[in-house]
Amino acid sequence: MFTGIIETLGEVVALEKEGENLHISITSSITSELKIDQSVSHNGVCLTVVALEGNVYTVTAIQETLDKSNLGNLEVGDIVNLERAMVLGSRLDGHLVQGHVDQTAICNNIEEKDGSWVFTFGYDTSKKNVTIEKGSITVDGVSLTVIDSKKGSFSVAIIPYTYENTRFSTYKVGSVINLEFDVIGKYVARLLQLND
Structure with a gap:
């Protein structure tokens, strides 16, 4: 779950197609605080961190996600809105956001x-x-x-x-x-x- 309060912006540094999946590599100010298996919202889409290297992390979007969102239109150099999952017990400054783009x-x-x-x-x-x-x-x-x-x-x-x-x-x-x-x-x- 997320709040819809954007934490920071990230920059797309690499895109790699593998079958129907798209691996998206991003650099951001929060990369050093991420861990593999963590959920992060990317332009409102909840994706799982699958790799970390230096200041770059990678997430994978499946075909359904690419079909329902603007992530399939990403290009290297594009900026994305980023938010880590909410912490239970903190103030909810936005509203309950699932990270499931409609x-x-x-x-x-x-x-x-x-x-x-x-x-x-x-x-x-x-x-x-x-x-x-x-x-x-x-x-x-x-x-x-x-x-x-x-x-x-x-x-x-x-x-x-x-x-x-x-x-x-x-x-x-x-x-x-x-x-x-x-x-x-x-x-x-x-x-x-x-x-x-």
Whole structure:
């Protein structure tokens, strides 16, 4: 489990395809604190550390993960949002995040608002995921509050700290991002489907 509060950014230094799997090697300021078998969120995707060498660690993404997330689009030099698993007994500053990306979305609009930004994202509604105003959403692993919820789109407001310390500063209109919808909302939606 994660909180959606990004700890640091990492840089992709190598990508190696092996069958349908993709081995992703990353350098970051937290590498020295990691250990093999540890879970780390990468743009909101929970992946297991499989190798450590110096300031570089490696994780492996399977085909399903590549199909449901933006990790299959990574290139050497790309920046990723990183968060280690939450520590039980600490403050929960974001919201409960599983690290299980539901689908991707496209950045449709970026509006600067006198020191902050409003980002609007569009997503495929055929997967039956929904957002609600003032509800939680995870964008590339960042815990956020929805400010404008519509069918197939939503907006979030980004303060300067988040803009500067996450991948938000790299987004452009057309950028592909990972979404994890609120876990409680997913259960409610599923229960409603079962009762139809």
